[in-house]
Amino acid sequence: MNPTRGGWVIMLSIGIAMLLSVVHLPAGASAWLGWLRPSWLVLVVFYWVMALPHRFGMISAWLTGLVVDVLYADPLGVNGFCLAALTYVTWSFYERFRMYSVAQQGVVVFLMVLATEFVRMGAQWLGRDGALSWWIVAPAVMSTVAWPLVALLLGRLRYQFAVE
Amino acid sequence: MALAIVSALLFVVDLNSRLLEPVRSVLATFVSPIYIIAESPYQMSRQASQTLSTRELLISENARLEKRNLELAQTAQQFVALREENDRLRQLLGSRQRLGVEGLVAELIGVVPSPNTFQIEIDKGADAGVFIGQAVIDADGLFGQVVEVAQFTSRVMLVIDAAHAVPVQVLRNDFRSIAAGTGRVDRLELEYVPITADIRVGDQLVSSGLGGHFPRGYPVGEVVSVVVDPTLTYAQVSARPLAALDRARHVLLVSGSEAPSLTPTEQPLEAAP
Numbered sequence: 001m002n003p004t005r006g007g008w009v010i011m012l013s014i015g016i017a018m019l020l021s022v023v024h025l026p027a028g029a030s031a032w033l034g035w036l037r038p039s040w041l042v043l044v045v046f047y048w049v050m051a052l053p054h055r056f057g058m059i060s061a062w063l064t065g066l067v068v069d070v071l072y073a074d075p076l077g078v079n080g081f082c083l084a085a086l087t088y089v090t091w092s093f094y095e096r097f098r099m100y101s102v103a104q105q106g107v108v109v110f111l112m113v114l115a116t117e118f119v120r121m122g123a124q125w126l127g128r129d130g131a132l133s134w135w136i137v138a139p140a141v142m143s144t145v146a147w148p149l150v151a152l153l154l155g156r157l158r159y160q161f162a163v164e
Numbered sequence: 165m166a167l168a169i170v171s172a173l174l175f176v177v178d179l180n181s182r183l184l185e186p187v188r189s190v191l192a193t194f195v196s197p198i199y200i201i202a203e204s205p206y207q208m209s210r211q212a213s214q215t216l217s218t219r220e221l222l223i224s225e226n227a228r229l230e231k232r233n234l235e236l237a238q239t240a241q242q243f244v245a246l247r248e249e250n251d252r253l254r255q256l257l258g259s260r261q262r263l264g265v266e267g268l269v270a271e272l273i274g275v276v277p278s279p280n281t282f283q284i285e286i287d288k289g290a291d292a293g294v295f296i297g298q299a300v301i302d303a304d305g306l307f308g309q310v311v312e313v314a315q316f317t318s319r320v321m322l323v324i325d326a327a328h329a330v331p332v333q334v335l336r337n338d339f340r341s342i343a344a345g346t347g348r349v350d351r352l353e354l355e356y357v358p359i360t361a362d363i364r365v366g367d368q369l370v371s372s373g374l375g376g377h378f379p380r381g382y383p384v385g386e387v388v389s390v391v392v393d394p395t396l397t398y399a400q401v402s403a404r405p406l407a408a409l410d411r412a413r414h415v416l417l418v419s420g421s422e423a424p425s426l427t428p429t430e431q432p433l434e435a436a437p
Contacts, residue, residue: 015198023202024275034279062167070191071198073276073283073312073319076184077174084167124280125181127327135279 006163010048010056013154014064017044018071034136038143039113041068043150045083046109049090050097051158061087081094082116102151106144114139173262184310185296187331199274199285199317202349215416260309268292268417270300273317280347282325286415289316297377302415305383305406306330306371310417322409323384324349331375332384335368343369343384349410354401359392361399369403381416 011059017040025033045064048056067079072079089112090097097108117136157163178184270292274285288294290313300307300320308328312319321328326347332354333340339361341354357363367387373380385403392399 018198019202022199022274022277023205024277026206032279034277037277058167062171066197067191070188070195071276072278073281074278075175076178076188077171081168081171082175084171120278121280123175124278 006158006161007055009157009161009163010052013044013048013157014041017041018068019069021075022071032135035138037139037140038141038146039116039139040146040150041079041083042086042113042116043109043143043147044154045086046090047151047154049087050094051154053091053094056087058084058087058091065137071119074120075123075127079116082119086112086116102148105151106147109147110140110144111145150151176221188312189290189314192312192317192319192364193289194313196273196285196289196317203273222231228326266346266419268419270415270417271292272413272415280326282308282328282345282347282349282409283311284322285317286320288417289314289318291315294318294355295419299371299378299382299418301382301416302407302412303420304408305385306378307407307409307412307415309377320415323352323405323407324409329355330378330384331372332369333372334363335370335385337362338361339429340372341369341401350404352405354387354403355398357399357401359394359396359399363387363390363399363401365390382418411425 020040021037041064045061049061061083062080065078065083066076068074068079068083070078072143097105100108114136117139121132121136174184178188207235218294227256268288270286270288272286274281276285286300294310294313296310296313297312298310300309306321306323308322310324311321322345323343324329324345324347326345328345330343331340332343341357343352344355346353354363354369365387367388368383371378371380371382371384381404385405388404389402390399393403
């Protein structure tokens, strides 16, 4: 990620995605509300890889994932693997994904978030006594709902600051 | 492909050893500002409400705290006398005296967001002398232990995390057990309790100090249910954690005067012939 030609917009958006993913609920909120948080990072990484595949590569995705591991207290390497895999898939099909409508992209987002959450849950389950649960569908659904908003906002930013 | 292999390697090494702790610690130092920024709206609203609170509120708060202080001072006086008596009796019995415990107040600056993980971020780190495995308590009971130390912040795993366990004993009869986290906010489970054990609903559990990590005698939980099924080997005993795990703003990092000991397996076993 080169900070010139608007690279700072990419970095900033990833920073904000990280921020949004650790903002916690006010004390006293029920625990299950925590499941309704969209995977902001997956959304942002998916957008940038699809829009500018030459700017955001697998190494950047993997390094971002390493930071996220520490942020989420996951075993090291899990989120790096997820984000790098996501980047690989998106990179392979980005021309097709670009032609999709927002709703179709939403379905792709749903599957990707579900896959990453599944890998994370599996890693936690392998690592210690983390429980397997159906709740991982919730972040996937919420991410799909949030996708049009994220795509619109990042698209605006991209043209505004001429990120290319 | 190469990245997948590196990821898998990191994953396995991180799970099975403590080799990557320095890496995590360095990364955590860079990541901690994100937690601080994420917490800042709450911080500001608290500060605003403090600044804007009325004179009457402050006076009543002050009165309440003074009353509380007096109560605690009175308990502390009794405590000093009791401790001296206890030390004398221990001396008579020839056993080691209890060690003094030092505390360091830390403030919560963030909560790790995954719903399966119960860890919090606090504002004291390696520069304040925090170490991995240090016990953390709050005003009501045992809170958890430090699992990751960055330069200025550290991570605390709560007693209810499914990966956490603490050696406890029943206050009433010194029956020993292990209180394991369940991943639910209001539940601890006692492991390996024989169905014949004398344990009842309402029993207080305190840390037994046996593992060497936690100081002895801090309240951990209160037994809320005991299910004895004669067909099973162990009774199913649940307890409610006493610490205000989802509400506390300030916690206390405690450390005895002795350094945390290594686990027996880390010490050389073979003596020279």
